[in-house]
Amino acid sequence: AARVRFRIDGTLHPITNVNTESYKVFLADLQTRANIKWGSDEPQSGRISFDLVDSRGAQHSVNMRIETIPSFHGEEIVVRIFNMDMSFLKLDGRGFTEQHLTTFREVMHKPSCMVLAVGPTGSGKTSVLYSIVNELNTPETKIITLEDPVEYDLPGVTQVPIHTEDKELFAEKLRAVL
Secondary structure, eight states: EEEEEETTEEEEEEEEEOOOOHHHHHHHHHHHHOOOOOTOOSEEEEEEEEEEEOOOOOOOEEEEEEEEEEEEEEEEEEEEEEEEEGGGSTTTTOOOOHHHHHHHHHHSSSSOOOOOOOOSTTTSSSHHHHHHHHHHTTTTTTOOOSSSSSSOOOOOEEEEEOOOOOOOOOOHHHHEEE
16 A cells, blocks of 8 residues: 655645555556656656636646655655745745844845755745745846756746756856856
């Protein structure tokens, strides 16, 4: 049997167990939709994008990032779900206290600074970084990002996809940006 768990605020919560046959069908369907070869001996990544309508009738764009890795007992799969609504990428409402948010904004608006986003998987690092870029994104400001992978398409931002495994190509792109 396969376990299905949701990561909420960094903690895995068991949801259900699925029999092996159902898991194989589910895995093959997700891999097909994400353009991932099934049965591969290599870790793979893919994406699935779709729109859904909530209970109030509002439409939302959703992006699922699919990661697979072969293991001793078969392929493991991780699905990360992203709400692609740009209004979601705001620093307000990210859980910062008012004092921390004020200090944070003072730092990020300086001509040179560094922000380190650290924390466990699913803790909001990516959302915070995109919220920063989204807030700094004005017609007067040139913003270039190097991303592995690009999670959100930000109009007005030059987003360069990279593969961090290829250190030489990453260094070339970083030099080109600088």
